[in-house]
Amino acid sequence: MTFALALDLFLSAILIGGGLFALVGSYGLLRLPRPMQRLHAPTKATTVGVGAALVVSALDLAGQGQVSWQEGLITLFLLLTAPISALFLAKTLILRGEADPNLPDPGTGQPWATLAEERPDP
């Protein structure tokens, strides 16, 4: 077996594994009953799905003797933006009263920012 074939097989395995995780993320969206629980599945399972595709893309180019930094950049932007969209979805759920009730006390003498009286105008 040549090196190129072994590399191709290895990369295909990573791609399929990543695809399975992305599938689990979407399945979680269907299966979990409550809105806050559904938020968990796409924020995580998809990261490894996209991450696997990026690793394969970089390694495949490296196998052809090219170096590409853009996969690293995509990873960076993904890690920077995914938590922000998740935070805003959670804040929306809390504000609309669709999150699980009975929020715990912040323990600092001040309310949670989303529920504080003085909110800037949207």
Next chain:
Amino acid sequence: MKRLFPHPYLSLTLIALWFLLVNQLKIGSLVMAIILGTVIPLVTAAWWPNRPRVRHPFRLAAYVILVLWDVIVANFQVARIVLFMPRDRIRSNWVTIPLDLTSPEAISLLAGTITMTPGTVTSDISACGRALLVHSLHAPDPGAVRDEIKSRYEARLKRIFE
């Protein structure tokens, strides 16, 4: 010089990012990179009144590797819960994390880390910025989740930033 480049590290980062984006070394890219590296920090300076201080850049790199590893582990844990745990046995809980961190950059990084790692999503911050509200997908014992986040991530960030 300080007025033209209020955040020299941000400028250098932007120049490096631009080269990574265009993926080639040309003199035209350098001109564009320097323009972006000058204009963006100036335009956004109002939201960055202080220079964030990273005391230990190498520890920050070690932290990033630790988090990437945890993200992979987190995926297996969440996948197992999503696929195999009966719906009525999933114990979702809110967890309050009292913060020892004070630097806004460190708190943002901690909040991002929590969202990306095992079964937890940062959902809100207290109005005074001294506690985080975290939702945990499966946490029969919320106290253990809080202690792990504080010892595994917050303690490290405190050493890096403060």
